[in-house]
Amino acid sequence: MAKFSFSDISDAFLWVSSAMYGMNSAMLHKDTGKIFYHSEMGDIDEIIEDDDPIWEQFIYVPHKNDLDLGKELVFEFVNKHLPQKYDLVWNIFRSGGAYGRYKTLLDQNGLLQTWYDYENNRTEHEIRKWCQRNKIELEEEPEEG
Secondary structure, three states, X not given: OOEEEHHHHHHHHHHHHOOOOOOEEEEEEOOOOOEEEEEOOOOOEOOOOOOOHHHHHEEEOOOHHHHOOOHHHHHHHHHHHOHHHHHHHHHHOOOOOHHXXXXXXXXXXXXXXXXXXXXXXXXXXXXXXXXXXXXXXEEOOOOOO
């Protein structure tokens, strides 16, 4: 079984999560360590035939919504850091363009960087938990410094 770098899995996760649910996908091949990408919107398409014997060795990379890193994370953060604005944030997320307005609100309250740090830490934590649940081995990466 191949090992994957966390950064490669993180990049695949960001790819999948960068579009609406189901529009982008990425699959890890656990034996070779290769990641295949597909998009319903464009030219990126690394097709594996359904009858290919390696098909059963693939695992789909989750979308952020699969790991409760979408609106769930927003409201978790608001409950913790800005509870007095919970109703306002709820109304923001009732229509399009919500994340832009949400980030403007955070910026006005001096919490934008706190949000980014919170989101990044939780995302890394949840991706690592997903890897562990799916028996995906991560190779050690040198620490930045």
